[in-house]
Amino acid sequence: MANTSATQLRRVALEQFARTGFAGASLGSIGEAAGLSKSSVLYHYASKEALLTAAVAPALAEFAEVVGSYPASGGPEERQRFVERFIDLLLEHRLAVHIFINQGQSLKGIPVIDRANALVHQFGEAAVDHIPSVADRIRFGVALGGAAYTLVATETWSDLDLTENDEIRAALVDTVSGLLADISATAGTH
Amino acid sequence: MANTSATQLRRVALEQFARTGFAGASLGSIGEAAGLSKSSVLYHYASKEALLTAAVAPALAEFAEVVGSYPASGGPEERQRFVERFIDLLLEHRLAVHIFINQGQSLKGIPVIDRANALVHQFGEAAVDHIPSVADRIRFGVALGGAAYTLVATETWSDLDLTENDEIRAALVDTVSGLLADISATAGTH
DNA sequence: AACTCTACTGTCCGATCGGTCAGGAACCGA
DNA sequence: TCGGTTCCTGACCGATCGGACAGTAGAGTT
Known part of the structure; x- marks a missing residue:
């Protein structure tokens, strides 16, 4: 329960936003690092901004x-x-x-x-x-x-x-x- | 001689690369801030990377x-x-x-x-x-x-x-x- | 007047971006 | 067996990206 796709995405996104910058980190690369597609990222979080907020x-x-x-x-x-x-x-x-x-x-x-x-x-x-x-x-x-x-x-x-x-x-x-x-x-x- | 378009571009680019990140700063916005078009930026510097290098x-x-x-x-x-x-x-x-x-x-x-x-x-x-x-x-x-x-x-x-x-x-x-x-x-x- | 060079621009291109949408697979209680 | 829900996906869209390129205005040169 603790290691859902949503929490995994938050972790990966936090790291990429910090390392590459918000503009430099794409939803595709975040999804890829989490083992998901870009579409799946947007399924869990309505937008890139929402993902940052959650992270x-x-x-x-x-x-x-x-x-x-x-x-x-x-x-x-x-x-x-x-x-x-x-x-x-x-x-x-x-x-x-x-x-x-x-x-x-x-x-x-x-x-x-x-x-x-x-x-x-x-x-x-x-x-x-x-x-x-x-x-x-x-x-x-x-x-x-x-x-x-x-x-x-x-x-x-x-x-x-x-x-x-x-x-x-x-x-x-x-x-x-x-x-x-x-x-x-x-x-x-x- | 000291304040050519090329040096002005270097200054503006340095500031935007630092503030917005390399990925987040576009050649268009850098040119705009320097009073030039995106094409002019690429006239003075062959690529975005070359601009960073010069800056x-x-x-x-x-x-x-x-x-x-x-x-x-x-x-x-x-x-x-x-x-x-x-x-x-x-x-x-x-x-x-x-x-x-x-x-x-x-x-x-x-x-x-x-x-x-x-x-x-x-x-x-x-x-x-x-x-x-x-x-x-x-x-x-x-x-x-x-x-x-x-x-x-x-x-x-x-x-x-x-x-x-x-x-x-x-x-x-x-x-x-x-x-x-x-x-x-x-x-x-x- | 014809030519050249420098500074600059608009237009176009392929790639990638964030985001929408319709649908598929697996599991659900009934 | 069925409809519903959850999780996930590929296809697609408009916008924007870096970059290529042809062309133009103007100042000098001859």
């Missing part, structure tokens, strides 16, 4: 939850918990995150992408709100963006299994926590 | 130079100089870097992209060679990948002029240097 929906929901839990004001232990949640989100949904980051602008107009863009914007505003200096905002961007990018790059250029790799998770949490700790140290003085 | 050529040349100057063994002051060169490269050629990072896999087979991929690979190998621990490799990835991503994201979601912004450059150099300093500190002990 990124779980990531979007979890992303919204994590962004909502951002501790604008809070102690270092709350911040630590947030970083871990964020890293876990990136690990689990790195393909969807890759789509949001790299195609968020060119796919404007597609509702699910607009919702993701709104979340990113809201996240950025919340962060900028309590991070006054340019240097600290850059640090914030390098920390979170760097973590997101590193996961995609690692998967692209090596063959490590990221989902089950606690060492990588720990290293990411450590690096990002370190960067953000520098921020709260200086931001706390304003 | 990223300067970035690729400089990238090769910078990667070649990577100080596998060297003091902290050499490392500092390398970081500054790298950040300047990202600032100047961030659109091309964006293409290399995000479309390097899907555009395999195009010579100029293969050359860029080889450089990235060579860069990664050189780094991994003298960075033994997983934690430090992650730190390395977050530092350089995060810097590259942050520039593109900043340009995407804000309207700052990055080329002339010394504050951002300084913040990036500082952040990346800090991360890499942690690496040389621990890597020196092996």
